[in-house]
Amino acid sequence: MRQNLAAVTLALMSLATPLAPADAQMVEEFYKGRTMRMLVGYGPGTGNDIYMRVVARHLGAHIPGKPSIVPENMPGAASLAMINNLYNVAPRDGSVLGMPSRNLLVEPLFNNELAKFDPFKFSWLGSTSRDTALCLTWHTTGVRTLEDAKTRDVLVGSTGLVSGSNIFPKLLNKLLGTKFRPLVGYTDSGAIGVAMESGELQGYCSFTLAAIKSARPDWLNEKKINILAQLTITPAPELTDAPSIMDFAKDAPTRQAFTLAFADQEIGRPVAGPPGVPADRLKALRQAFDELIRDPEFLEDAKRSAVDVDGPVDGATVEKVIRQIYATPREVLDMFRDVRDGK
16 A cells, blocks of 8 residues: 555656756757657547547647647547557657547456456546546436335436447446346437437436536536536536445445445546656646646647546546546456446
């Protein structure tokens, strides 16, 4: 425990300590006139792509030498192809960054042979925001609480078998006795939203607060949805009337299962370099990312792009959350795997 505390303290100190003049000069020489790449594992126009492009437009201005940053889409295997590329192929010199999909960081924990990376070895910079996933129902359904969802079937939309929109409601069924029925096959959260509005679906247990605020603010302003629970470890302060899922965890295994499922909401859309980025360059990149979150031009661009910024979440916090997830006891992990695999 002392070693872990010391490691976190050292990481935080490295974020706060400016580069020494010699280090700063060497870093500036490396980045001056350079074109960096920033990868994302989804196609243009997707949520992660929009976040990545806003970051890419402004981060270079805060890196010594002011390099330009070129966005690069690398879709495939639900973003796993990009994460593997960032870890195994990308140059480890600080010239390539990526935005790994946070929900895939647990795949090595489940012994997924296609996940060829160690999440602890990435060079984490941080995240511009946290996420708050919601389990919600349409206002006309009569299902206003999780207790209501225990008394009747609730048809909820899902984008795929291994997506949170399928796993989360099944996990609540397993641990809390709710009766959610995920209907798999919707292309994205937008399609699920349309299906809820038309009455085709009754709810959705994965829509994030940020997505609702940017795409469907009327749902909140006009009280068109019932928020049954915030599927996150740290609830959003603005949702004072919506309970946290952790309020329903009455024993240690349930709390551990919810931590495994929902703790990654704390790191939003994290940015990382590959393993082995030289220490002076990594320090400069982390300082640049920290400055980015306070940049008025970045914040204005984020607002125009409907990108939520409530960070910064620093690199040490990203690592801490990953360690918290990987500390899940084996029996809880096995139970979660059974839920995920539909057993």
